[in-house]
Amino acid sequence: MIPFDFEYYKPSSVHMAVELFQLLQNQGKKPVYYAGGTEIITWARTNSIQPGAVINLNSIPECSVMGIQKDKLVIGACVTLSALSEANPFPLLSQTAQGVADQTARNKITLGGNICGKIYYREAVLPLLLANSRMIIAGIHGIREVSIHQVFLQQLRLENGEFLVQTFTDQYYLSLPFVHYKKRQIGNVGYPLVTVAALKQDNQIHTAYSGVCSFPFRSIEIDQVLNSSSIPLAARIEQAISKLPGSIIHNTEGSAPYRKFVLKQTMADTIHILERR
Amino acid sequence: MSSYNSALYPVEMEINSEVQTIRIRAADILLYTLRDKFGLTGSKSGCDNGDCGSCTILVNRQPMKSCLMLTIEADGKQITTIEGLMNSQVQNIFAQHQAFQCGYCTPGFIMNCEGLRNVHPIADEETIRVWLESNICRCTSYEEIHHAVKDIFTPK
């Protein structure tokens, strides 16, 4: 039950969506774009957000595509995590997506929604960070394509009125050796203590993290340290941890010291597995 | 207080094989529309936050937490609630195994199993686990539910 009212729109084109946003914003209605909506509903029911208008993106054809176009995997922002895992075009992304919430919820949660969410974890972004994906973003000035590293800095840095339409990923990355670990305090459903996604490319291991800091990240410095095979693994991990881009989260899922302990284990597991592949 | 528009929106959906039209708030949640406007109270509220699965229904044959769906999103969709099941083998098997106690979470479990059958009529243990961990049962140890689902998804 949502204890306030909002207006609802379901535009059928990218252009209509961004125009609507601008119009509603000019009317002072604090519009939000809506894909799966699970996070919007859960925040709204506790009155943590009060959008005056909701713009549902699910009728926009570009937002629902999933497939290979010109050597690139294109995934629309409104593709659900379960559809993504079922079709399995990018195994690391499938596995990472499978770790989010639970199966039934993943029938509703979308790739775009997960990446653009407010909740710390946003795990679905990790494989895209590793695969140097490109983000297709629509705004009032049209559509732009931009490297994920330029727009995803702790969170997706969208300009006012913009939304994520699609992600492009080079086919090359889809079949690279990978590992994915989601470590929870207990049980098989829930937020992570630590999620690590990693790809091996040209004998180098690339890692990305969620649950460690209050945002998902990939760090060149950490990867450099982890790949310094002349240094003993334990020392590499210690060094890597000293290069975390923020303080370690301390919340109901686990304390910062325990997360650090689990992170070290998970880094070690990741390197063990990928060094052999 | 942010109440911008209390206008009602028309929605047309097929609920348990009957086309229904209704006018609702955009902020109305499907679970409550089904329960309060259509009297389909078999779907239960257990958390309203997508965590427990007791509100699970089928939307276009796929399990969905109806507490995480705006009613207006169901426009043009095919909804099946527990009341819409006919001669369901899943229900029979849950009854046979007494795979419930208080029964409150049971419609959610049954609808999830129905959804799983639509996709995987024969499902392995891992698939069953991944699907069924979407629902919480507080009374049973899940042992009875486990026996029931093994019976449902094992080829005869």
Added chain:
Amino acid sequence: MIVARSLGNKEGVKIRQSIGKSIPRKETWEKVTGTTKYINDTSGEPGLLHAKIAISQHAHAKIKSIDSSDAMKIQGVKAIITGQNAPILTGSPLADRPPIAIDKVRYYGEPIALIVAEQEYIAEMAALQIKVEYELLPVVLSPSDALQKNAPLIHEHLAEYKRHEDVYPEPGTNIANRTKIRKGNMEEGWKNSDHTIEVEVTSPQSDHAAIEMRCCSAQVLPDGRVIIHSASQSPFVIRRAISQSFQIPLHKVIVHTPMVGGSFGGKSAIQMEFLAFLASRAVGGRAVNLVNSREVDMISSPVHIGLHAKIKLGCSLEGKMMAAEILHLYDGGAYSDRGAVMSRSGAVDCTGPYRIDNVHCDSLCMYTNKPYSTSFRGFGHPELTLAIERAMDLLATRVGMDPLEFRFFNAIGPGDTTPTQTLLDRSNLGDLPMCIAKLKTLIHWDELSLRETKGHLIKATGVCCFWKNSNTPTDAGAGAAILFNPDGSVNLLCGAVEIGQGTRTALTQLLAERLRMEERMINITMEVNTETDPYQWKTVASRSTFLVGNALLNAADDAIVQLKNIAAIVLQCSPEELDVGNGKVFIIDRPAVGIEIEKIAYGYKYPNGNTIGGQIIGRGSYAMRNLTLLDPETGEGNPGPEWTVGAQAVEVELNTREYTYKIIKAVTVIDAGKVINPQFARSQITGAMSMGLSFASREAFIFNDKGAILNPQFRTYKLIRYGEQPEYFVDFVETPHVEAPFGLRGIGEHGLIGMPAALANSLSIAAGVELNHLPLTPEMIWRTIYDSV
């Protein structure tokens, strides 16, 4: 005139047996088709108003002012009620709780206002607009802190609170109740102890987490009758509480309770009902529905009690237990409710099921600035059992005895006395040695190595024993009525609430057994109505089948006399020559001669129309016998009719790299007295075990230092889910309790009691450190190891 006819069964009437059969629940098809109407399934009715609670955002604060003017302006809001509008104190045994906070709040989540509106979402909108000005007070967040001499006082007027049952608050402190056990001679006990151990064990406050949220509706009719619908384990207590609190004649309060969507003790407290009544009264008696959101259900309604325990045990060189000194500080939260009684129950059974002649125990219910506690499955026992069984493992290690052998050696038995100095016999105490022996066989204890290492995985098995008496009021009772129908079927009326445990079906089995008829011929509704159903104290304490069952058997015997009397006239014999079975009254020596019950259910009509007798209606009642209040200085007294005992084990596999673990096996052997329905019995035991494992492994409210709860959702307050269940083993011993129907004992709660202890014991063995604090999360294990280095 033919008055009797051959029944065509020359071999005599085959006597049916219903007890010991796994018949399905009567309400099976309702439940699997979703047609069961739970309490909130009628909330869509037109004209019904809706209430919501505004809750406190502080754990301890003076209320300086409440401004509800903005909330009142919202279209559709009908009334706003604050504590000033309802200056009463509720709660039993100690009336310490205003339904809505007055003057100050004592926990985060306490109701501060109640809003009634046309729609639920409008009430919620308005609840968010209630503005309260507070003056913050220092918070007390643990029972040990609450006991400190200079601890902030949570209840300044403790002395003035009305007491309904025996309860011993200590004004000027945060002690809501103290129970003392003084048995034997401690000095002697310690003198004879060659080994002693001391340990502190804690379990946190957590939630019942029934999937159905608490919900209640109330209506005041023009003639003054109050109609309440509530998902409750205590409809008859609601009637009394509303009557007493609002000066309404008892018979004018009518309570309806449909099937309940899980409760586990949490729906035995009277809380929502006061609010729903106040809401209805504020809008001229219109029907008002009040349902909790999950968050409010978790933090505002009563929760599962916590415990800080200090145990000191001593035993002789041979391992014979000599002395026990125990301090229980139950974490009762902001109000005492049943926490006061649970703390008493924690004294009564403080030693666990062991023979100890010298016992000193103080069991206290402490006020803290946390949600208040009420009954939770096990009623104080899972917590005390964790404490005593951790101590037992430590002491066994100290003596160098096998932990199960040590327990077997000290197991309490007939001729021994309990901490309350009750003399035990084979009837009031089940057979613990037999349970231990069966457990040993079931888990192949003798071939099992206590700890088995495979790489970084360590398997270990932990064991424990439990006992529990019911700690009901000394006058707890129930009635039953059975009404015969002209098709020979019987309607069974009683006040036991169907909360999923299967009681109402099991009761039909008891009746079928006594009347020797088919269960399908016994009708029972799933709703309780205090106006038409016989009384039952509450559906708690695993006592429904006992209390109602005894009442029911009396009712059956009453009906059998009536059946025989009328059949004797028809069959022209004396009633003593007759017996009842298979739907007939027949002559014992000539079973083929008799009369169908359907022909006499409404009286017998002769062919000429002359009728004798009338409807057969059996009535029966039962109340607890020979129970006494405990002596306030020594604890001497008889707390309940019998102790159910059992032995349990848990096998875990600990991953020593990350301290995650898998629960592989969980085992219970319980003395059930008599198993009525094997499927229900197993399911009650395994369900309780699962709840115990969930609680022990992960469940706890997490507070910040200001007393706010940080995990009021299932997203962050985790419960065991499908796929995590271990392999369950359950076996029964059947030592009859002579006072109970067919000898049965309570089993509804007991599967839970030892699970935290068995899990803690298994993990302590596996991890090689003493794990004395719940929840046993991987982080807790890691921290214990890390801190001990």
